[in-house]
Amino acid sequence: MITMCTNCGGLNKVPETKLSNNPNCGKCKKPLYKGEPISMAGTQLTRAIEKTDELLVVDFWATWCGPCQQFAPTFKQVAAQLEPKARFIKIETEKEQAIS
Structure with a gap:
């Protein structure tokens, strides 16, 4: 599986059997998954979509959106349970209006 490091943006090829072993980035050596x-940013999301094989679950949210704020703890909990089977991403719509 091709995965993108969220620290340095490097692309990493990780065998699916090794995903649960907390793999590190080959470029910056930091963990690929944080749970x-x-x-x-929009450019990072575009790169992740185009260059990785990961299942991406994206939450588009805003600071003024009550339901978005209520959903945030659930999204965080599910990310902790399901990563690295899926990558959980948050996009702040006020900052990333072009892709919102």
Whole structure:
């Protein structure tokens, strides 16, 4: 599986059988998965969609959106349970209006 490091943006080829072993990035050596949602800019999301094989679960949210704020703990909990089977991403719509 091709996965993108959220720290340095490096692409990593990780065998699916090794995903649960907390793999590190081959470029920056930091963990590829943190067990929590990650914030991304639009360009990062585009790269993840185009270059990785990962299942991406994206939460488009806003600071002024009550339901978004209520959903955040659930999204975080599910990310902790399901990562690395899926990558959980948060996009702040006020900052990333072009892709919202």
